[in-house]
Amino acid sequence: MKSSISSTVAFSVTVAVIFFSFLSTPSSALGSGSTYAVVYGSDTVCAVISGQPTQRILCHNTRLRTNLTLNPGVSFSSIAAGENFLCGIRSGGYSLLCWFNLIGSSYTLKPKRIYHNDTVLLQSLSVGNTQICAVVNGTNAVKCWRNDPSKAPNEGLVTVSSGVGFSCGVSVRNNRVLCWGKDPVKSGQIQTGFGNQTMVSVSAGESHACGLNSTGGLICTGRNESGQLNAPSGQPYLFSDLSLGSNFTCAIRTTNGSVTCWGGGAERFNNVTENISFESVTSGSGLICGLISGNLSVMCWSPNNFSRIFLPFQDILPGPCVEPSICKCGVYPRSDQLCSGSGSICSKCRILPPPQPSPPPSPPSTPSKGLTRGLLAFAIVGSVGAFAGVCSVVYCLWTGGFLGKKKVHNSVQPTITRGGSSTRSSSSPPSRSLTFRRQGSRMFSMRRQRSGTSSMKHTDKAEAFSFSELASATGNFSLENKVGSGSFGVVYRGKLNDGREVAIKRGDVNAKMKKFQEKETAFDSEIAFLSRLHHKHLVRLVGYCEERDEKLLVYDYMKNGALHDHLHDRNNVEKHSSLVNSWKMRIKIALDAARGIEYLHIYAVPPIIHRDIKSSNILLDSNWVARVSDFGLSLMGPELGKDHQQRPMKAAGTVGYIDPEYYSLNVLTDKSDVYGLGVVLLELLTGKRAIFRNGGDVEEECAPVHLVEYAVSAIEMGELGRVLDPRVGLPELGEGDAVELVGNTAMHCVNAEGRNRPTMTDIVGNLERALELCGDSHGSISSGICSIVSDIERD
Incomplete structure (x- = not known):
């Protein structure tokens, strides 16, 4: 046993943000990863910063009160910490970098590239005291470094977490916990402690591990010298995310997002954290940190003393920025702003108790004759009213009454026509070309066909502006506001009524008929593509205007031309x-x-x-x-x-x-x-x-x-x-x-x-x-x- 917490070798916490879903779905953790971590032994907390074109890693030393940016200009999707080192998966999952000897003020660090492969991508990361493991996107295979890779299981794992000398994960095949590592005794004992339980998640500490099973129960196993296994009693589905320290355990309550901890004196801060809602929680050997839901800032506290620290970070990413099509439980609010237009953050899925059976209906009583007539009259009047209401709703939607001044462009659906009959008029090019077909009032959507699956791809809505709004924004398209030209018209700088600075592309209204169809296609093409493309290195489409012969597109203004x-x-x-x-x-x-x-x-x-x-x-x-x-x-x-x-x-x-x-x-x-x-x-x-x-x-x-x-x-x-x-x-x-x-x-x-x-x-x-x-x-x-x-x- 070690003499003090400060001398404890570090372990990692689960860096995968656990997506609670049905156990039969092995990809429930797809794209998951922690966006902040405690670097053990250096009083340093690092996080992935949001709201900027580059999702860089910013670190803060809580003792020296100094900041450090690791590899500015490079975007990362997830990070995890070990003893005096930090690792991060680059956005896209093709590269893994680590910074070693992150101690004190030694801030002239260069990363070591541990992994690089353009085809075999990584999706989640786990770091122990020395071991580094990651899950491969698609196959859920496990790769490990700085330890014997042969000890890792030869089957897919949903999530992985590493401690001191061991790692554990949940099997895709049967949802059992599998453990391995250079300390086979410890890993064997912990795996045995979970038995044949069907698990959703697992999180490792120094010498213990906890997880949530398929019925919402919390299971902990391993050493318990400081009460780290003594979870508070309660009903199933009481906890969601877990984070384990050297001799303590923390969890987020599903009811209100508060953090509760037990073991090693960590419970002394529960009366403070029970009034705060957290997105997630992570731990070091002697430090606990949580991401506050209200402002996405990090609050840290120590189980050893009654003190807390608010880190000088702004809007930390609550999850990695990924393609919105993989989000099974919706998109996190403000995702577009937090990801700076490059992907979306998935909302967490919650596993809920199974629905309780409804009580059997009471035997019907025989109503009186007068009551029967009254109910019949009420039913007739109610049916007529309901029918009239439905007709009103349909009419309002048809005429655009509910949409108001700002409506949604929904008239363009790009389609690929190959061979066979053409879908356009006689003036259209042959069907072997790629063409655009107008579908009046059908929402633009594309079918996802990668990896043998298909799903509907959601597109963001583009605002519809009136011509008078855009004319006013550009000083009636004055020459002094002209900034260039595009594929089908002239571009003007403008300022909308709400203060947004935009670039407005106006089609040539005097174009000859021969060129009109080309400009029409260019207009439809830009809306069709940009309404579904969101990336920090693509110009964002704000909206459009289509009145009579006028066709205008509105973009974010690019100040430096x-x-x-x-x-x-x-x-x-x-x-x-x-x-x-x-x-x-x-x-x-x-x-x-x-x-x-x-x-x-x-x-x-x-x-x-x-x-x-x-x-x-x-x-x-x-x-x-x-x-x-x-x-x-x-x-x-x-x-x-x-x-x-x-x-x-x-x-x-x-x-x-x-x-x-x-x-x-x-x-x-x-x-x-x-x-x-x-x-x-x-x-x-x-x-x-x-x-x-x-x-x-x-x-x-x-x-x-x-x-x-x-x-x-x-x-x-x-x-x-x-x-x-x-x-x-x-x-x-x-x-x-x-x-x-x-x-x-x-x-x-x-x-x-x-x-x-x-x-x-x-x-x-x-x-x-x-x-x-x-x-x-x-x-x-x-x-x-x-x-x-x-x-x-x-x-």
Whole structure:
């Protein structure tokens, strides 16, 4: 037995946010993960911060009262803590990073990459005193590091929790608790203590474990020298989330969200916490922390003394930001704001007691004759009234009476027509192209078809504005408010009545009939796609207006304009002090744009091909976060596992950026967007336009040059420095490696054959590496095909 709590080696708490659901559903913990954790032995609490484009990790040392941001600019979905170290799964689940020796003020930490795989993704994390384990998305297989991986069970687990020398999880196959680890005696005893109980969750402490079974009961087993197994008596379904410390246990009450603790003196604070509602609770060796429901702040208290601390964090994520389609019990309020438009937070599912059988009805009594007549008359009058009420409701809904001034766009449903009869009029293109069909008053929805399952994908509602509102917001579309043009019209800056600053795209009302259908399709396309796409690197659609011949789209206003203007506009070209005139910023912008396109190709269902990736369609918000815009030419791509080649009626795009294979062969794939991004990368490196004039002082006398021809030859000969943008200056040592990696990436992106171009996931990986290199003075770069193969670091 250890002499004091402070000398206790740490263990981990369950980092999976337990989604209580039917036990027959093995994916009930899909996407789950803790968003804050206590780092044992360092008086440090870390959390994933919400409401910002990057969901970064912020740490606070409660003793020194100092803050630390780990890997700023990188988003994480879940974190877990061990003894003086912290681990986090990156958003998307493809990489696991850990920071070791997180002690005192030693805040110059660099992470170790423990795992990296673009295809085998991680979904939840568990950390013990030394062991690190994670569950694989889809298969629920368990991977462990810093311990003997062979000890982990060879079957899927719903949730995993690690203690000192052991880990436990709930089996997908039979919902029994399985335990393993380098201390086989401890793990064997704890597993035996759960017996054959059918469990929903399990949480580990230093030498004990607790869990909730399928009937709502709390079961604890292991050592009990400090009363950590002595749970308060009560009815089933009394507790939801659990968190175990060195010699104490805490749980959240299902009735009011309060925290109650027992063992090791932790119960002395229960009279304070019983008046506060918490989203979740987590523990260290001598510290308990809870996420307060009211303001999503963290309150910590110690079982050893009557003191509490409120951490200086704002709006901590109550759960990871995931695709809303996987949320079985609805979406958490303010999800869009908390996730900054990139995914949603799932509301927790609660397992409830089974419904009690209704008492048998009393034998009917014989009513009197007068009462029978009265009831008959009442029934007739009530039926007539109910029928009239239903008719009124139907009429009001039909005429839009209930919708008021702000209505919901529900008239566009994108469909894929392949071969067979056309769904459009005789003026429509042949059915082999991707077309959009208007379905009057049907809500836009897409069927999810990944992994052999299908579900309806919810779309957010876009506001409908009146033309007069938008005219007023833009000063009657004054020239001074004009900020650019899009795929079907002119873009104006505007300010709505409620103070929101927006960008308003107005279609050309004087367009000839020949062009009208194209503008109509672009208008419908933007609403159809952007109403269901939510990502921090895609421009958000606020609403629309459709009155007579007027068609307008309303977006979030991007304060810092288009990347094209910062690189090429005459008013900006000579501004050497521009914020984009640094290699790190340019690489960050490229990474932001690549992540947005990767979302379209990989995570949108069905996938989407943008078809017009160029620097003028990459916009910068007030925080200089890049977002992809203008979906007027976008088309739906194939589902996963299907043919990736599409054949639109004709090629579309912008000269200089359009994929030559697509243009010449009329074959569209997602690699066409890769080509466009490759040209943008070359723009960022050279500062030159996609098509420019070169060779003399008088621009009109110079022959036009394609940027791809100009830059790729220099990259191939190892002379990238010869074509770099002089406004940025020569890169430093670490930056030089980063710029070289971006150059090699761009060269592969603009390969003449689409099959030889990298995927967007490869590109994102390379740009992430390049951004990391900007802060380092060393690093090696492979000049091979554009993908990074990361070695798994084992300690």
